[in-house]
Amino acid sequence: MRARTKHVVYSMGGALALSLAMTVPTFADTTGDTPDNTQTEAVWTDKVAADVNTYANIRVDASINSQRVGRLPKGGVAVAVGEKDGWIQVSSGDVEGYIRGDLLVSEEAARDLYVSTYGTEDISVWAEVIDTRPQETEAPQEESGSQEQESEETTETAASVSQDDLDLMAAIIECEAGGESYEGKVAVGAVVMNRVNSSKFPNTISEVIYQRGQFSPVASGKLSRVLSRGAREDCYEAARDVLNGANTVGDKLFFSAGSGKGIQIGNQHFY
CATH class of the missing domain: 1.10.10.2520 (Cell wall hydrolase SleB, domain 1)
Incomplete structure (x- = not known):
């Protein structure tokens, strides 16, 4: 009787060990992607992309009457460095200036737009420099708003x-x-x-x-x-x-x- 009891215990122990062995790889596979995802998210934390049909103008100051210094193509990427009166201060390639905030998406949305536009997460599309023009006009005198x-x-x-x-x-x-x-x-x-x-x-x-x-x-x-x-x-x-x-x-x-x-x-x- 004791011999039989020992056999049952050994059998249960073997089954438990086998069960544990089968579950270990599952946990290992699940946790393996975390570092890569975290690293990808970190890359896009301060990024914005142009959510437009053609391009968004980049201006010297936060005003439509300000001089243009560059343009950000559709899906193109810039680094957001500040905000002023609803405009986002950006740095992109060789261009620094302001883009209206409603023309941009940020972080994960910026990444998704860039990937859907250019088919890769490797950022290579930045702003284009344009010829600057002297301000020749008087500032429009309009009502508030x-x-x-x-x-x-x-x-x-x-x-x-x-x-x-x-x-x-x-x-x-x-x-x-x-x-x-x-x-x-x-x-x-x-x-x-x-x-x-x-x-x-x-x-x-x-x-x-x-x-x-x-x-x-x-x-x-x-x-x-x-x-x-x-x-x-x-x-x-x-x-x-x-x-x-x-x-x-x-x-x-x-x-x-x-x-x-x-x-x-x-x-x-x-x-």
């Missing part, structure tokens, strides 16, 4: 705009503001887009620009000539920004030279 109407970049417009729309926008900008500053060029384009979005005007870029009696370069034939040869690159740059939401005049629908009304940018007034 009007800054909220202005936009550096949006995530909605660009995908639905055709090449013909871009060509036409660049051409009308050259015709009406070819000698003006970047802000003045954007202002003319913004008036066109404000009309597109207004119930008082047609609802397409082409119909707005070609509406009878509205833009003198249409009647004079200047617009047609610019379209035939192609607008200048600086006007295309302004047109791209306008079609992505850039706006230096709020909701203004008209402009003219020397009228004295509304916002003055360079030689033109917007009202």
Whole structure:
């Protein structure tokens, strides 16, 4: 009887040892990924990415009227180093400046956007340096809160705009503001887009620009000539920004030279 009891005890002991041996590898495999995940999260702790269709402008100061020094491509990465009035101070590649906070995502969201855009977590896409321009315009005198109407970049417009729309926008900008500053060029384009979005005007870029009696370069034939040869690159740059939401005049629908009304940018007034 004692011999049988010992046999049972030995058998139970063997089964328990086998059971423990089978569970050990499971714990080892589960804990093996922790260091890598922690390291990945640490890399993205101070990172932001541009959540836009094309690029987000980087400016010297936290204002849309501030000089542009660079642009961060869609999904491109920057290091967030501060915040000011809803703008994020960033450092990216050789560029330092400010980007509007609503155009950026941070940390895990930044990593996910970067991976979905470029297919890797190895960060290599940073900001591009652009030629700086002297500030040639007077600061717009607007009511408090009007800054909220202005936009550096949006995530909605660009995908639905055709090449013909871009060509036409660049051409009308050259015709009406070819000698003006970047802000003045954007202002003319913004008036066109404000009309597109207004119930008082047609609802397409082409119909707005070609509406009878509205833009003198249409009647004079200047617009047609610019379209035939192609607008200048600086006007295309302004047109791209306008079609992505850039706006230096709020909701203004008209402009003219020397009228004295509304916002003055360079030689033109917007009202």
